[in-house]
Amino acid sequence: MIQYQTLTLIGTSHISPESIALVRRTIQEVRPSFVALELDKGRLQALLEKKRKIRWRDVQKLGVKGFIFALIGAWVEQKLGKMVGTTPGGEMKTAVIEAGKINAKVALIDQEISITIKKLFRKITWKEKVRFLWDLVKGLFGRGEAIKFDLRKVPPERVIEKLVAQVKERYPSFYAVLIEERNEIMARKLHTLMEKHPEEKIVAIVGAGHEKAIVNLVQKSIS
Numbered sequence: 001m002i003q004y005q006t007l008t009l010i011g012t013s014h015i016s017p018e019s020i021a022l023v024r025r026t027i028q029e030v031r032p033s034f035v036a037l038e039l040d041k042g043r044l045q046a047l048l049e050k051k052r053k054i055r056w057r058d059v060q061k062l063g064v065k066g067f068i069f070a071l072i073g074a075w076v077e078q079k080l081g082k083m084v085g086t087t088p089g090g091e092m093k094t095a096v097i098e099a100g101k102i103n104a105k106v107a108l109i110d111q112e113i114s115i116t117i118k119k120l121f122r123k124i125t126w127k128e129k130v131r132f133l134w135d136l137v138k139g140l141f142g143r144g145e146a147i148k149f150d151l152r153k154v155p156p157e158r159v160i161e162k163l164v165a166q167v168k169e170r171y172p173s174f175y176a177v178l179i180e181e182r183n184e185i186m187a188r189k190l191h192t193l194m195e196k197h198p199e200e201k202i203v204a205i206v207g208a209g210h211e212k213a214i215v216n217l218v219q220k221s222i223s
Contacts, residue, residue, distance in 0.1 A: 002212070004218060004219065005222075006199070006200060007202045007215075007218065008201070008202070009206065009211045009214060009215055010023060010026060010211070011160075011209065011210065011212075012091045012207060012208060013207075014091065016091070020090045022091075023205055024094050027095065028102075030203055031102050032102075032200070032201040032202055032203040033105065033201055033202070034105050034193060034202045035096070035099040035104050035106050035107070035203050035205070036190060036203070038186065038204075038205060039092060040108055042113060043110075044092075047092055095203075107202075109185070109186045109190060111181075116182065123176065124171075125173060128172070128173055128174070135170070160208050160209045179209070180213075183214050184217060187213075187214045187218050187221065188221070190202070191218050191222065194222070
């Protein structure tokens with residue numbers, strides 16, 4: 001968790017019970033006027049629905065490849081969530097509930113998922129695709145380097161930095177679109193929120209690995 005002026009930024013794991021507890025406790029203690037989330041309107045709506053249905057407009061929005069990519073990602077999160085007894089995105093849902101209790105406004109600071117996925121498929125190279133498949137096969141057969149950490153907790157900073165460095169080296173397109181560009185978008189939206197409401201407290205919840213870069217970008221914008 002990082003504090004900068006009126007902004008409290010929490011880096012979470014989307015399947016971690018520890019993250020859910022931290023988000024609830026922080027919002028209750030800080031009592032912010034705004035709770036900012038690493039979500040867009042569509043993902044928030046999907047998160048709050050009791051039973052998510054596959055809709056044709058989702059396929060149209062993401063494209064077939066993008067929709068399959070999103071489904072695989074959701075399936076992996078669901079499997080990991082079951083291992084630790086949580087629902088993926090539980091910390092975001094908790095943030096919305098806690099915001100409602102104190103009449104805080106919810107701000108969505110992430111880029112729309114369809115834009116992100118379309119950018120990724122435009123930018124990703126064949127070399128990265130082959131490398132991804134090869135790494136996947138190695139992982140299935142227990143080969144390659146394993147980075148171990150407790151799924152119930154947010155990974156330590158050194159582990160996150162190592163994972164991000166590996167993504168940057170092996171999948172530069174993934175890093176550019178899924179991490180770097182989104183950091184800039186979220187930082188810009190938080191900076192705008194802080195400028196418009198300089199006296200109001202803001203608690204922002206983002207995935208672990210984003211928070212340090214986002215705060216650095218916000219600081220550069222303000223200084």
